[in-house]
Amino acid sequence: MHVLEIFQRDNTIFSFEFFPPKSENGWEILLERMHSFEILEPSFVSVTYGAGGSTREKTHALVQHLASKTKLDPIPHLTCVGHNKKEINNILRGYAEAGVDNILAIRGDSPSDGDVTSDFAFAADLVAHIKAFGEKKFGICVAGFPEGHPETPNRLVQLDHLKAKVDSGADWICSQLFFDNSAFLDWCDRCELYNIHVPIIAGIMPITSISSMKRMADLAGGTNFPAKLLKRLYKFQDDPESVRQIGVQWATEQCSDLLDHSVRGIHFYTMNQSAATEEIFRSLGAHTGARLRTST
Ligand SMILES: Cc1cc2nc3c(=O)[nH]c(=O)nc-3n(C[C@H](O)[C@H](O)[C@H](O)COP(=O)(O)OP(=O)(O)OC[C@H]3O[C@@H](n4cnc5c(N)ncnc54)[C@H](O)[C@@H]3O)c2cc1C
Numbered sequence: 001m002h003v004l005e006i007f008q009r010d011n012t013i014f015s016f017e018f019f020p021p022k023s024e025n026g027w028e029i030l031l032e033r034m035h036s037f038e039i040l041e042p043s044f045v046s047v048t049y050g051a052g053g054s055t056r057e058k059t060h061a062l063v064q065h066l067a068s069k070t071k072l073d074p075i076p077h078l079t080c081v082g083h084n085k086k087e088i089n090n091i092l093r094g095y096a097e098a099g100v101d102n103i104l105a106i107r108g109d110s111p112s113d114g115d116v117t118s119d120f121a122f123a124a125d126l127v128a129h130i131k132a133f134g135e136k137k138f139g140i141c142v143a144g145f146p147e148g149h150p151e152t153p154n155r156l157v158q159l160d161h162l163k164a165k166v167d168s169g170a171d172w173i174c175s176q177l178f179f180d181n182s183a184f185l186d187w188c189d190r191c192e193l194y195n196i197h198v199p200i201i202a203g204i205m206p207i208t209s210i211s212s213m214k215r216m217a218d219l220a221g222g223t224n225f226p227a228k229l230l231k232r233l234y235k236f237q238d239d240p241e242s243v244r245q246i247g248v249q250w251a252t253e254q255c256s257d258l259l260d261h262s263v264r265g266i267h268f269y270t271m272n273q274s275a276a277t278e279e280i281f282r283s284l285g286a287h288t289g290a291r292l293r294t295s296t
Contacts, residue, residue, distance in 0.1 A: 013265025079108030
């Protein structure tokens, strides 16, 4: 379903992000888990795209599996890095044939090895290209960074760049993960001031271990980990189950507060794990995404 119709259907958007597993075993585990995600009835799910070459085919395979074998509505991520216009058109054609209606368009980060040349310098160029694609009108999402993007320290200039993506044709914005709601809400206010009026979905990642938190800090450069959260986590760092509970509780409190602030939706960076997301849904007082969607 085109994302604009989804936004009309659902008062509050709930979505899940997956990455394509590299190993056969990881693939089997994810597919077995898919039912746990399905019963939460998210508005849609998204599938990441490797900036290097190796996992790209796996993104297509996972998206096609979700579209044809599950009730989930998949949105593939698509990066500029390493692609020319012809390749992007072929990918879009393949997704159109698979019944995919939306694309999450990002620039991607250059891999240390591999092909980085591209016909698209920035995500805004890819958005404009997808918008002009004649064979299907895809819904388009772009990335937003509430706590800044490392390459653009000037936050005002960064808002100009976000506005350029929206002006190029983006229908909605999905935010980078964050742990401090006040930073996200303040950024939403600044987007309004910059005449960015498309829906903004909040990116939430439940911390399930200290090591995964450190990996995420690497990937999501610039994200602030509040001292209050770190104090709680490090106090129990030798007790993995307590760390997990603290992470899930923090994410639950974040979601609850965001819903109180009437955010348009929440995107869960699931890391392909269903348990934490299920727990958060339960704690929010609903058994299914559908009930959550209609209860606001
Ligand atoms: C929701 C979400 C999903 C993601 N999914 C993936 C994924 O699947 N695969 C992956 O590899 N990465 C993914 N990323 C990471 C993303 O690719 C990187 O963070 C990347 O560095 C920025 O992508 P962008 O689309 O925001 O790029 P852009 O919007 O192109 O911005 C990149 C940088 O360039 C600056 N900039 C933009 N336009 C201009 C201009 N005209 N002149 C000068 N500077 C400019 C911006 O301010 C920013 O600092 C994701 C990030 C998010 C938040």
